[in-house]
Amino acid sequence: MSARFIDWIWHIKGSLTLAPGQSSDDAFERLRPLFREVGTTHERKGDTLVFRKKDQAAQDKMSVFDGGTLRIESGSGASVLHYHLTSRVLLLCFLAPLLFLGFAQMNLVLAKFDKPLAEELEKKNADKAEVPMHSIDKFLGAPAPEKKDEAKDKSKDKEKDKKKRLPTPGYVFAGIFAALYVVGRILEQRLVRSLFRKNLMEPQEPLLARA
Amino acid sequence: MNGVRVGKRMIGTQAPVIVGWENIPRVEGGPIKQFVFTWFQPTVLFALIAFWYYAPNSIAKASTAIGIGIGFKVLLLALEWFFPRHESWRLTWKELTTDLFFVGLGYTILRTVETYIGDEVWIESIQHYFDADKFTWFLGMPLLLQAFLISFIFDFGQYWMHRGMHNWYPLWLPHSVHHYITQLNINKGAVGNPVELFLIGLGIGGFFDFLPRAALLAGAIGMAVGTYQHINVRFNSPRWWRFLFHTTEHHSVHHSQDFEASRSNYTNTYIFIDRIFGTCIDGEAELLGMEGGRRMSLGEQMTFPFTEGWKSLKERFARPVAVPAE
Numbered sequence: 167m168s169a170r171f172i173d174w175i176w177h178i179k180g181s182l183t184l185a186p187g188q189s190s191d192d193a194f195e196r197l198r199p200l201f202r203e204v205g206t207t208h209e210r211k212g213d214t215l216v217f218r219k220k221d222q223a224a225q226d227k228m229s230v231f232d233g234g235t236l237r238i239e240s241g242s243g244a245s246v247l248h249y250h251l252t253s254r255v256l257l258l259c260f261l262a263p264l265l266f267l268g269f270a271q272m273n274l275v276l277a278k279f280d281k282p283l284a285e286e287l288e289k290k291n292a293d294k295a296e297v298p299m300h301s302i303d304k305f306l307g308a309p310a311p312e313k314k315d316e317a318k319d320k321s322k323d324k325e326k327d328k329k330k331r332l333p334t335p336g337y338v339f340a341g342i343f344a345a346l347y348v349v350g351r352i353l354e355q356r357l358v359r360s361l362f363r364k365n366l367m368e369p370q371e372p373l374l375a376r377a
Numbered sequence: 378m379n380g381v382r383v384g385k386r387m388i389g390t391q392a393p394v395i396v397g398w399e400n401i402p403r404v405e406g407g408p409i410k411q412f413v414f415t416w417f418q419p420t421v422l423f424a425l426i427a428f429w430y431y432a433p434n435s436i437a438k439a440s441t442a443i444g445i446g447i448g449f450k451v452l453l454l455a456l457e458w459f460f461p462r463h464e465s466w467r468l469t470w471k472e473l474t475t476d477l478f479f480v481g482l483g484y485t486i487l488r489t490v491e492t493y494i495g496d497e498v499w500i501e502s503i504q505h506y507f508d509a510d511k512f513t514w515f516l517g518m519p520l521l522l523q524a525f526l527i528s529f530i531f532d533f534g535q536y537w538m539h540r541g542m543h544n545w546y547p548l549w550l551p552h553s554v555h556h557y558i559t560q561l562n563i564n565k566g567a568v569g570n571p572v573e574l575f576l577i578g579l580g581i582g583g584f585f586d587f588l589p590r591a592a593l594l595a596g597a598i599g600m601a602v603g604t605y606q607h608i609n610v611r612f613n614s615p616r617w618w619r620f621l622f623h624t625t626e627h628h629s630v631h632h633s634q635d636f637e638a639s640r641s642n643y644t645n646t647y648i649f650i651d652r653i654f655g656t657c658i659d660g661e662a663e664l665l666g667m668e669g670g671r672r673m674s675l676g677e678q679m680t681f682p683f684t685e686g687w688k689s690l691k692e693r694f695a696r697p698v699a700v701p702a703e
Contacts, residue, residue: 205671221671224559229672230471255471258675262478269485276489300519308520311590312434330488339481346477350470 176257177250178231178355182362184245190238193247196365197236200228213238227361230255230354247366251358259350262343270336277331380637383658392634396660401626404613414460415613421449422601429594430520437590446600453563457609462625463663466560466609475675476564479574483567487574515588524594531595532646538577539643540656546689550682551576556639557673559666561629565607570682603645619659623648626661633662634670 184193190213201208201217203226208217215236222229234251297311380390381397388394395401404414425445429437454468461467515523542552551573558565567574605612606628614624627642641658644650651657664670673681 221674223670224469224472224672225465225467229469255474255675259474262481266481266485269489273485273489298517300517302519306430308430308590309433309437330492335481335484335488339477339485342477342481343474346470346474350474353470 175260176253179250180359181246181248186244193238193366259343259347263340266336266340270333273331273333386637388638389635391636392664394633394635394638394660394662398659401661404611418612418614425597425601429597437593442593442596450563453608460610462609462611468562476568479567480564520591523588523591527591527595528598532644536644536650543640550686554678554681557667559670559672561607561609563608599646621649629662630658630660632665634664634666
């Protein structure tokens, strides 16, 4: 199977038409601030810019991406910016549901080794003991504590351990990450497109103001 | 940077740290906003105490506490979104996803591991060895005193565990990963190397499982105070609150890029424990993290304690290189 059938999972591709008459030099100059972030290196060769990111800052507007290529294609009409970006976090988010499903399955397997609860309840049949309640709590109207039942307490402990080994949290987090992936794949594609568009279209500051 | 002298230490010589409550900005806005962000924290705390004190036995269960905990976090996430303390700490999709990954580990694999080698296993052995009934004198005390003592003993233990992590290299290695976070958000408390998450999860809660209501009350106090450690929301916490309790401001100092500032404010809930032992710094910081704010990748977060530990071992036991005499 060719990688291009699955690479949409962590690759984001798109294109933007530049303003009429906008040169590739001007376009890359406007995009350059995006690649001056901490942990980002970039290299421009003609109409192509290649960048890499490592340990990118949380507030880096392109922090989701680890690398990519931006190419400007000049045609008879307006030039077009083609971008191809890769994101490891999108790939990991796509795979995360499998990990959490794995944890859920592991708990199902471990649950088979648990002793049956009913047997333990039969073994112990201690009398219920009164639990003291302080007079202040009686005066303030707090509910009386339940009577202490050794056998029930023991079974509750076992029940608590069993609950900790339920597959449910694994399923819930698998669902959460599946939803997060869908949201992230759509959101980040839109955000990066609008980021490029904003940088390419907005009027540049006068040189004096920048200095 | 000059820094500010706090006791015998110079704070803020490596990175900006604001020292002193009088220098910390307050919530800006109209009187309603001021009122809400001043009384939100105490109201939630006292409401939760009242709920767990009076809830019928059929409702006073761990499952209810988990539900309230999730609802509370969703509410605080909404507050972070609409009223961020710092734009530089704003939650992004990537930050939310990585934070939730660690939350997920805590609810799944770490919980499973805990049932085999966690605190409850050895607490059960200790209770069995010392005869658990000896602890039942605790039952005769007023409920709120029981709850306070449980949370205080827990926080006292956490204080020394955390202080140990900052002072003993083998414990610092797993904990250091948590200090690479560069912003505070509601789920950042869960971010760290799984070894540390397991260690920090060790507690004394299991000793008090014979006091279900007091344990739930203690948990509610911990939640209604400790959750604000990692949050991107500014509150005008009342003076008594910030004297007694660990606030976002305290914790931001602890996560500061300034080394001396980071060696302070070790508690989870009761900052007065830090005051007693001289490790409290009242202040706040915005620039957080290690190595000048380098954000660690997920892969490095998983392997860092082992790779760094291996490097340190190699350096320590490396054969000395002969240096020719001149």
